Amino acid sequence: MRIFLRLFMTFLITLTVSVTLSAGGQSEADSDGNSGSGNAGEVNVYSHRHYEIDKQLFTEFTAQTGIKVNVVNADSDELIQRLKTEGELSPADLLITADVARLVRAQEEGLLQAIENETLKERIPAYLRSPDGYWFGMTKRARIIVYHTDRVDPQQLSTYEELTSEKWNGKIAIRSSANIYNQSLLASLIANLGADQAEEWAKGIVQNMARSPQGNDRDQMKAVAAGQADIAVVNTYYVGRMFNSDDPDEVEVAQQMGVFFPNQKGRGSHINISGGGVTAHAPHRANAEKLLEFLTSDTSQRLFAQANYEYPVVPGVSEAEIVKSWGEFKEDRLNLSELGKFNSQAVRIF
Amino acid sequence: MSNRRVWLLILILLTLLFLLPFAALLSGVFSSSDSWGHLSSTVLPRYIGSSLFLLLFFLFGVYSLGTVTAWIMTRYSFPMKPIFEVALIFPHAVPIYISAFAYRGLFNYGGLLHPLMPDFSGPWAAVFLFIFGLYTYVYLAARAMLATFGGQFIDTAIMLGKSEWALFRRVALPLMRPAAVGGAVLAGVEVLNEYGALKYLGVESFTTGIFRAWFSLGDITAAIRLSLLLLLTVGILLAAEKLQRGKAGFVSSGRNPSPVVPLKIRGVKGALITAVLLLPVTFGFFIPLLQLLLWTVDAPLLQQWTELAVITADTLVLTLSASFAAVSIALLLGFIPLLFNGGVTGSLASLPSLGYAVPGAVIAMGVMRLSISADLAINHLFNPLISPLRGEPLGLIFSGSLIVLAGAYLIRFIAVSFKPIASAYTSIGGVYVDSAATMGRGPVHSFFKIYLPLMKRASLFAGILFFLDAIRTLPLTMILRPFNYDTLATVTYELASDERLKEAAPFGLILVALGVGVTIITMMLSKGKRKVIQGA
């Protein structure tokens, strides 16, 4: 009996403490948000990016500004739904996704607000941000083709469209259509070629798949190395990361890969951004802008590039060695908001 | 009797509280859906087909494996038996999504078993994982049935000169059937509700479909409709199970317990048996464990250790508090019907258990809608008063708080703790309430002074089972967790799905270790229980 009472008390205390802590955390946030005293408050981030480098940058941001960064990591789709459900009460200030289509969707759902920020406008090229200031690119990546250097002659590769040709039958490794990167790639095809041709393309790719889609981009390269497929469609930074992995097996895989930028003779390779936008009901809007500015500073951009093998969005910041070694390439300069526009169409085609 | 009305009111309120999130969801079924037409014509048949495929082969496999292991462990005694007594339960301690990524790592490029088979994914891989991860449901239920009632039948059949194979097929299997089917159906519900492993293996199912409709298409109505379809499937499964159990109950109700005396097996046959039992333990437990260990040893850790400790502590605090709340509520839910001699109150008390059949994502959806509505209401009510004083609105109170996350755990898993507690109440009966009443003591007194102490063991058991389920729950936690908050499950899954397997391994390993520890405690508890009953 006494044991039970004690357990019960423990439970009550735990409950009280956790309630107090969570309430305390919130009230602290609230008071900091407008007090402007020595403590500069906080900023709440909903982020799809769960990389170590992001954490480090947030810590650095706090060290520089005193603004605490609170993060919820989840899939961007889930975060958007969460924002939507929370509505005007949402504590989120900044939404960070790994794909532009999600930012556009958030914008269309009225979850983001337009920001007039000269610094951001100045630093980020126009095609990598929303024309109205709803969202801003933070890093850039290309979706490219990798091939096994022993089995494939890069001369045979040319465009995304060409991947549906007979010769790649049973040779392509690509991740699931549920993945945003593939959806955006398809959206770019819809934007460039029209829905009908894009649908044909999607069917052709399915036909040529070496195996049913699974895993992430890293997995596709492993499949190529394992001989299950000859070529794979992946994002650039995955190649960079594998090349520099702590895991010797991954390095071995990466060393067998050749990087090919498609459509260089035409519109250029499909690119995408990870980026962020200030939420419509952001309680700490100013802090959110500060964070965005910080993330597009030269230092941050370089760190993104070095640690994660992404392309910086700010011109003039240098890329990681391995990324540089692939050389310059022609980008598809399609306005990125188009990708968002055609996303739901793309989802239906897949 | 008027004070009993208060108890009834408490019961009704509690039940309503548990059902409220579902009501919040149902309210959304009939709103218009952009993508329902698209979904129902194109992908829905695919989800149904894929789920049925999984379910069919899974049920067949899990039934076979569960009954065979149950038969061997009941019928024979062999040198290694005490080890298998514990080891056969271990696979239950490995969440399916964790064994999924362990196996994938094993067969992937650079994995130990890569030369054997270059790839581990797709529906067959999923069926494999499910069978070896969930057979314990069938094994435990079937074994309990056979061990308690099988003795006289087996003895009779032996005297009639039946072979061992005939004993298994003609005597043991029919006897185990109701229990085994019951276990298989519960396991089937787990399969239908699985999200992490299936997404990871690239297998489509209802649950991944719900996520897709809700998140990718942003169509909550379609997601709710899909969930209802899934619920319907689960409901049909459970109803079918109840029907077959009803018949079996009729057969076995009047039957006296007649324990099986195991047959001693040595030599070649003993080795053979050991080999058969090694299969599920190896596939379901040792292989994933070894892979996790290898990665953990290999992992670039140092800076991860503190994170590991913090997240483990966070996870434990949350899960333990939720377990405690679950047990407390289950104790209350189970107690109230005693005051009314069961009947309608009994059914009312078991209503909250419905949550067990509902996918975590669906519950998360309902809970989130509900907590937001509550927050909105509070803001609308109090902001005019409080905002001027505070200088800003109240904002979110419940949403994104640990309380709501714990509440969602309760809704999802209360059945797990309610079941053992309710059955303990049933075996104690309501007589002590009456007897205390004739001594001038009301229900509150008898609840605290009589029933609570008597329910100690059942409560501990209930808490442990809840803990085991809650600590590994994935989609629900991902959707509802607060800022800067991770559990072992979410970290493991996120790192693994980013193919950072070595970093994910230590988190997964702790999750498995906790599961194993808890399983051993449970085993010891149920052993002790048997002794007490024999001693009494």
Added chain:
Amino acid sequence: MEHKEILEVQGLHKHFAGREQPAVENLDLQLTSGEIYALVGESGCGKTTALRMIAGLLTPDEGNIRIRDREVYSGDSMIPCEQRKVGMVFQNASLFPHLSLEKNVMFGLKGPGRAKRARAQLFLEQVGLAELGKAYPHELSGGQQQRVALARALALEPDLILLDEPFSNLDIRIKTKVIEQVRTILTQVDTTALLVTHDINEAYHLADRIGVMRAGSLIQQGNPAELYHSPADSYVADFLGTANEFELEELQAIFSTLPTHPYGAVDTPESGTQVILRPEDIELVPLSQAQPTSGESVGGRIEGVTFLGNRREYLVKVGSVKMRVSTPSHYEIPTGSWVQLTLKPEVHQHLLRRVV
């Protein structure tokens, strides 16, 4: 000692939803101070339902219940069980398994711990288990458990003790002994008690007065001998013990000396009237030892015999009827023998009342 009414039940009625028959129908009961009353009947006759309503564990549909001077239930008011000052002993003793016997007895008591302990000790002594205060229920025999349960109920000095089949789970071997112990205790503390049982022997051993219930109604009550010898109908007759049942004319045909208008009654009984003879009402003598027959005797043939320890019961065929006749247990007459049956003289005094 004053004969004050302790329990008064009037027109008690209970009909469970979904049942065809009411469980208890228009039940009236009165128990006076110090009286032990047994409510007997087959299972399902409503006796336990009645008891639970008196205890306050069940709400009646209609009726009145008074305990001592307090109305504990009337159509519009109800005092809950906890406040009725009734003690109850249940079928399975319902001792709290996690509490020592002492703690069990202390459970309902109020006041400082020492006083409670002393009082518990006192009542454990009363039931002869003083030395077992620290023991736990599972260490006790069934009979001991029931005595503790009784002590627990008595310690609260209730106005009325309700005994709900408390002996039915006991071994036959010890049952009588336990009942007698309980009777002694109840008499010592001068408590009023209401026993519910399906076993008439328990009622005989314990009760001052017995009431027989059937299908929700009380069909007869009175002291045990009265009920045994003058049952209101054949059901009561059968319930209280072995009974040979005849139509009056049938019996008159057998025992020719029975006058057609025999019992000093005012009216001639109607034809078709049932009469009951108990096995011990008839004397049985082997023909070899038979006295010269008067009209009161009649011949019969033994068809079977049951040895019951303290007596034998012979099944005797007389003409076309069969009857059970008991003899001292040393009487041994082979089956098939012819015997002489004589109606015992004292039977005549009962016969009139025995007419059903």
